[in-house]
Amino acid sequence: MRIVLDAMGGDHAPHEPVKGAVRAAKMYGSNVVLVGDEAQIRAELKQYDTRGLNLMVVHAPEQIEMDEHPAQAIRRKSRSSHVIGLKLVQEGVADAFVSAGHSGASMAGALFILGRLPQIERPALATILPSLHDRPMLLLDVGANTDCKPEYLAQFAQMGSIYAERTLGIPTPRIGLLANGEESTKGNRLVQEAHLLLRESNLNFIGNAEPKDLLVNDVCDVVVCDGFVGNLVLKMGEATVSLAAKRGALELRRSFLPRLLLGVAPIAALALQPGPGRWRTLIGAAVGGTGMAGIMLYPLWRLRRVTDYRVYGGAPLLGVKGVVIIAHGRSDAVAVASAIRRAQEAVEVQIVTTISEAVSAGAVTT
Amino acid sequence: MRIVLDAMGGDHAPHEPVKGAVRAAKMYGSNVVLVGDEAQIRAELKQYDTRGLNLMVVHAPEQIEMDEHPAQAIRRKSRSSHVIGLKLVQEGVADAFVSAGHSGASMAGALFILGRLPQIERPALATILPSLHDRPMLLLDVGANTDCKPEYLAQFAQMGSIYAERTLGIPTPRIGLLANGEESTKGNRLVQEAHLLLRESNLNFIGNAEPKDLLVNDVCDVVVCDGFVGNLVLKMGEATVSLAAKRGALELRRSFLPRLLLGVAPIAALALQPGPGRWRTLIGAAVGGTGMAGIMLYPLWRLRRVTDYRVYGGAPLLGVKGVVIIAHGRSDAVAVASAIRRAQEAVEVQIVTTISEAVSAGAVTT
Numbered sequence: 001m002r003i004v005l006d007a008m009g010g011d012h013a014p015h016e017p018v019k020g021a022v023r024a025a026k027m028y029g030s031n032v033v034l035v036g037d038e039a040q041i042r043a044e045l046k047q048y049d050t051r052g053l054n055l056m057v058v059h060a061p062e063q064i065e066m067d068e069h070p071a072q073a074i075r076r077k078s079r080s081s082h083v084i085g086l087k088l089v090q091e092g093v094a095d096a097f098v099s100a101g102h103s104g105a106s107m108a109g110a111l112f113i114l115g116r117l118p119q120i121e122r123p124a125l126a127t128i129l130p131s132l133h134d135r136p137m138l139l140l141d142v143g144a145n146t147d148c149k150p151e152y153l154a155q156f157a158q159m160g161s162i163y164a165e166r167t168l169g170i171p172t173p174r175i176g177l178l179a180n181g182e183e184s185t186k187g188n189r190l191v192q193e194a195h196l197l198l199r200e201s202n203l204n205f206i207g208n209a210e211p212k213d214l215l216v217n218d219v220c221d222v223v224v225c226d227g228f229v230g231n232l233v234l235k236m237g238e239a240t241v242s243l244a245a246k247r248g249a250l251e252l253r254r255s256f257l258p259r260l261l262l263g264v265a266p267i268a269a270l271a272l273q274p275g276p277g278r279w280r281t282l283i284g285a286a287v288g289g290t291g292m293a294g295i296m297l298y299p300l301w302r303l304r305r306v307t308d309y310r311v312y313g314g315a316p317l318l319g320v321k322g323v324v325i326i327a328h329g330r331s332d333a334v335a336v337a338s339a340i341r342r343a344q345e346a347v348e349v350q351i352v353t354t355i356s357e358a359v360s361a362g363a364v365t366t
Numbered sequence: 367m368r369i370v371l372d373a374m375g376g377d378h379a380p381h382e383p384v385k386g387a388v389r390a391a392k393m394y395g396s397n398v399v400l401v402g403d404e405a406q407i408r409a410e411l412k413q414y415d416t417r418g419l420n421l422m423v424v425h426a427p428e429q430i431e432m433d434e435h436p437a438q439a440i441r442r443k444s445r446s447s448h449v450i451g452l453k454l455v456q457e458g459v460a461d462a463f464v465s466a467g468h469s470g471a472s473m474a475g476a477l478f479i480l481g482r483l484p485q486i487e488r489p490a491l492a493t494i495l496p497s498l499h500d501r502p503m504l505l506l507d508v509g510a511n512t513d514c515k516p517e518y519l520a521q522f523a524q525m526g527s528i529y530a531e532r533t534l535g536i537p538t539p540r541i542g543l544l545a546n547g548e549e550s551t552k553g554n555r556l557v558q559e560a561h562l563l564l565r566e567s568n569l570n571f572i573g574n575a576e577p578k579d580l581l582v583n584d585v586c587d588v589v590v591c592d593g594f595v596g597n598l599v600l601k602m603g604e605a606t607v608s609l610a611a612k613r614g615a616l617e618l619r620r621s622f623l624p625r626l627l628l629g630v631a632p633i634a635a636l637a638l639q640p641g642p643g644r645w646r647t648l649i650g651a652a653v654g655g656t657g658m659a660g661i662m663l664y665p666l667w668r669l670r671r672v673t674d675y676r677v678y679g680g681a682p683l684l685g686v687k688g689v690v691i692i693a694h695g696r697s698d699a700v701a702v703a704s705a706i707r708r709a710q711e712a713v714e715v716q717i718v719t720t721i722s723e724a725v726s727a728g729a730v731t732t
Binding site: 069130131132143146147178179180185187188189191210211212214215216226228229231232233235236237238239240241242243244246247250251252280281282283284285286287288289290291292293295296297298 | 435496497498509512513544545546551553554555557576577578580581582592594595597598599601602603604605606607608609610612613616617618646647648649650651652653654655656657658659661662663664
């Protein structure tokens, strides 16, 4: 099995993608084809001991920049890492394509070069969300289709159900429909019509799911929505975490010094008092303070880890003729390696064939 | 000026609404008409010293329950606190209606009983969001209209601009359009078309706004979206805060005891060592630990206060012939009192007449 990695994609390319490829080759035994500027990739590779690792380099002289129009860039830049990488998958030379670069270009490229699966109306981008319980929660579509028909959402549910079952190991996944209330009368017209389709399907449909059902309650495994709403909801979650972190840091900065002085004053008064063993006050204060800081910081550190996008790897684009994993633009080597592993898992369980067969069998008619 | 308060609305009615009315009468000199079950309201009022306060009770024998269909309930329950309260405003006996009860019924009732302002296509529910900088950020629509046309969004922008200018004191408010990217090509069809309308309007339109622009960046004062998306985004913010709080508490519980023992061990070892002044170790540790806990907990407490929905009072329903403030169902007395104050401010600046005149002047043609 060969995984194509867009070595030029992401905010820290080619350094982090190349490092991630080395990491995946070492940790998961991955066979990675690095596509991009050969000289740059080889210069990066020299920093690591790559003996015995399955790493190949394929030269691509062009790159798609973040401000380019996705479809136009794919058409014009036939020698870009996106186009050359996806063609390797299309020709059967490789089995999956992973990129942390221009996500619109990855989706457009997947559509033009690999093509849609027969009977799939629209491919969908799926992502795993952090949740209170430690089970993965799959949300799709998070950005491939800004305007959807009810039938698309029903197909997203079907693809998501298969993906959750096969790669996340969830038997008969519980499917929710993202809405602003549990009642079937809630939601906009699209959601109300999709609700009826899903209720008639043979999926394990549990009804409408609210944002708290995505993150806090353990009521569903897969939640579907249109790509505009999914992308906004995802970004709102990120923005809220960012607000809390920044605001917390601001408050800490504002209050740290006066409070530190408040704490230091009694300790100093105590330590300066004459009498034997006054150093004990200081040691006691240092140990007590450090211990308490550890007790309070550890859960915050764990919280950061739990909401860390890196451990979830990339987002699979479901419904195209090939495995395509879109990683976060900010991906570091750890994130790139876990996106490569996600691609391997999807290839192993033959996700493309499975989705194609299930949809052909007509679980949801459109 | 008289403010009608639905004394039967909210999770803690009539206790908290009545307490909130007393608080508003004392703190803001409000003149409040409590509508609901007279016996229950009077029993609650007896708990407070209400001499000299402007509090009136109007009996309403029916209530609208949370699971009722909004429009049907308004039509059927003509003796409910919603209908009787809104009629007091419609007849000019009172100037504003405040409710923490069934929000759908409040909106439907406002439409049926007060009616839309001429030339307003759809009223919109506006809410103030917490943000990193301490300036208020107005988001609308957050739930009145699940399916919108581009013209509605343009009118929401106009109403929001006037509200922000008049009641929040922001001169020529910066208007954003909620989308999943800054570029004007981002967003679904509705957003793209609304973008063109807003660009042609005489509003201070700054372009598309992403969720991070709502919460973290100080780039706009008013952001518009359809009510389905607005409601979801709001709920996603709440769910993320809830996830972080619950997860943080879980991690703290998991790690507190083992870490406390880790901290206690060296202190105990030190304190048990023979020698003079060993009590100093303990006092030092206690002071140091408490000081550090204070330093770390204070910003978290401040964070909670900043994201507290209560201080922002209720959400105004803009575009109807009267001032209507919809408070959170979980409102306590503090939240109810600040919703009453918000209603007073809106009446004082004659928000209804101002919106009506501005829209008639044709800032946005539909």
